[in-house]
Amino acid sequence: MSQQWTFLTNHSHVLLCIATNPDILTRDIAALVGITERSAQRIISELEEAGYLSHSKVGRRNHYEVDPGLPLRHPLEQHLAVRTLLDAVAPNMHRPND
Numbered sequence: 001m002s003q004q005w006t007f008l009t010n011h012s013h014v015l016l017c018i019a020t021n022p023d024i025l026t027r028d029i030a031a032l033v034g035i036t037e038r039s040a041q042r043i044i045s046e047l048e049e050a051g052y053l054s055h056s057k058v059g060r061r062n063h064y065e066v067d068p069g070l071p072l073r074h075p076l077e078q079h080l081a082v083r084t085l086l087d088a089v090a091p092n093m094h095r096p097n098d
Contacts, residue, residue, distance in 0.1 A: 010035055012085065014043045018053060018064045019086050025061070052082065 008016075013033040017024055030040040044064075047053040052070055055062040068083035 008089075010039070011043050011047065014040060015047060015052065015066060015082070016086070016089055018044075019066045019068075020090055022064045022066075023058070023061060024064075 010033055014029055017029045017032050026040050026044065027037050029044075030037045033040065035043075044053065048055065050070075050073075052067055053064055054067070055064045057063075066082065066086070068081060068086060070082050071078045072080050072082065072085065
């Protein structure tokens with residue numbers, strides 16, 4: 001049986017990659033999620049524009065921070081915060097800004 005769909009979106013996969021490793025490279029996100037680097041960059045930009053992510057430069061690299069208190073976006077889940085998703089999918093992840 002081939003895997004043609006998943007329960008989580010590429011946006012949530014990118015967010016989870018960054019939450020798990022705030023210093024991750026875009027090319028590594030793309031490889032993990034199974035998308036192009038350009039798509040990963042677009043998703044990161046969209047997440048930043050919406051306030052779910054912010055970044056700062058550390059040398060030549062980006063260091064990301066996730067805002068775990070923001071609500072999920074779909075009407076069926078908007079009563080839940082991002083931290084709920086992170087806790088469900090990566091429960092042992094350390095999040096210093098939580």
